[in-house]
Amino acid sequence: MYDVAVIGTGAAGISAVLTLQALNTELVWLGPPRLSPKISAAEKIRNYPGLPMVSGDEMREVFLRQTQEMGITVTPKNVTGIYAMSDHYGILCGQEMFEAKAVILCTGVESVKPIPGELEFVGRGVSYCATCDGFLYKGKTIAVECTTKDLEHEIRYLASLAEKVYLVPLYPNSEITAENVEIIRKKPLGIEGTKKAERLVFADREVDVDGVFMLKRAIAPSVLLSGLETVDGHIVTDRQCRTNLKGCFAAGDCTGRPYQYAKSVGEGNVAAHAAIEYINQR
Ligand SMILES: Cc1cc2nc3c(=O)[nH]c(=O)nc-3n(C[C@H](O)[C@H](O)[C@H](O)COP(=O)(O)OP(=O)(O)OC[C@H]3O[C@@H](n4cnc5c(N)ncnc54)[C@H](O)[C@@H]3O)c2cc1C
Numbered sequence: 001m002y003d004v005a006v007i008g009t010g011a012a013g014i015s016a017v018l019t020l021q022a023l024n025t026e027l028v029w030l031g032p033p034r035l036s037p038k039i040s041a042a043e044k045i046r047n048y049p050g051l052p053m054v055s056g057d058e059m060r061e062v063f064l065r066q067t068q069e070m071g072i073t074v075t076p077k078n079v080t081g082i083y084a085m086s087d088h089y090g091i092l093c094g095q096e097m098f099e100a101k102a103v104i105l106c107t108g109v110e111s112v113k114p115i116p117g118e119l120e121f122v123g124r125g126v127s128y129c130a131t132c133d134g135f136l137y138k139g140k141t142i143a144v145e146c147t148t149k150d151l152e153h154e155i156r157y158l159a160s161l162a163e164k165v166y167l168v169p170l171y172p173n174s175e176i177t178a179e180n181v182e183i184i185r186k187k188p189l190g191i192e193g194t195k196k197a198e199r200l201v202f203a204d205r206e207v208d209v210d211g212v213f214m215l216k217r218a219i220a221p222s223v224l225l226s227g228l229e230t231v232d233g234h235i236v237t238d239r240q241c242r243t244n245l246k247g248c249f250a251a252g253d254c255t256g257r258p259y260q261y262a263k264s265v266g267e268g269n270v271a272a273h274a275a276i277e278y279i280n281q282r
Pocket residue numbers: 007008009010011012013030031032035036037038039041042043044045046047077078079080106107108109217218219251252253254258259260261262264
């Protein structure tokens with residue numbers, strides 16, 4: 001079992017793992033291995049101390065080099081669920097489970113907000129994980145909304161199982177072609193049903209489905225970890241970056257505004273110290 005699992009490879013996660021590694025903590029760092037796409041999104045960063053007018057790409061290279069030189073590697077996994085056990089956390093990545101005494105959420109903010117009905121039907125026809133739940137829809141009709149091209153392998157997997165897939169790609173240049181896949185290039189307005197998700201609704205049509213997969217890079221924190229307190233989609237923390245759940249800490253954009261590198265880095269550091277203190281006191 002690891003001491004700490006850090007989820008997210010943005011500024012907050014980087015800061016947390018640097019501190020944890022410096023303090024000889026057994027850690028697992030989960031997220032995209034080339035780091036958060038938001039790091040390189042900035043054309044020029046003017047407000048980060050010590051790196052004046054650095055570009056996002058340059059900043060990413062510096063961050064990558066620094067973590068590599070510290071001997072830290074990213075485990076390239078997307079976390080699909082976190083489960084609070086009696087004295088540790090189980091972190092599910094598809095079909096693989098990691099265990100850690102404490103967890104630091106550095107998952108950023110997702111720009112695509114949940115659609116009406118999405119959160120209501122999670123676990124009742126709405127899923128965020130193709131590899132976890134895909135087999136439940138073998139031979140059935142599903143809708144798949146996908147926000148990012150790098151999850152197309154999950155779409156292909158679902159298309160290999162389902163009889164019919166209504167695919168809603170919310171990114172340009174979708175490369176999915178299969179006989180059982182019908183592409184709908186419109187934003188869905190909501191998911192409807194009675195006891196479970198039964199329909200995906202668009203402005204001019206609706207499709208009857210057995211299930212809906214919402215494939216996106218970031219999952220709402222309260223969906224990722226049941227019982228986690230959030231307000232307006234942000235994780236509620238105290239000044240030590242502690243959440244309402246023992247052993248669970250949060251840092252960066254996911255805890256609220258301002259959405260800035262410096263704030264994320266600061267909180268990542270605080271969360272790492274708080275996690276170590278928590279483990280030492282257990
Ligand atoms: C175009 C643009 C320009 C910007 N310019 C500036 C600027 O000039 N100055 C400034 O201070 N700030 C700027 N920002 C804001 C800055 O990018 C963010 O504040 C910062 O990246 C937040 O870092 P973070 O670590 O909290 O979150 P993020 O960088 O969003 O990182 C979140 C990480 O969590 C990962 N993740 C999420 N969910 C999961 C999951 N389920 N499993 C595994 N991994 C997961 C993501 O893939 C990502 O790696 C800019 C942002 C943008 C988009």
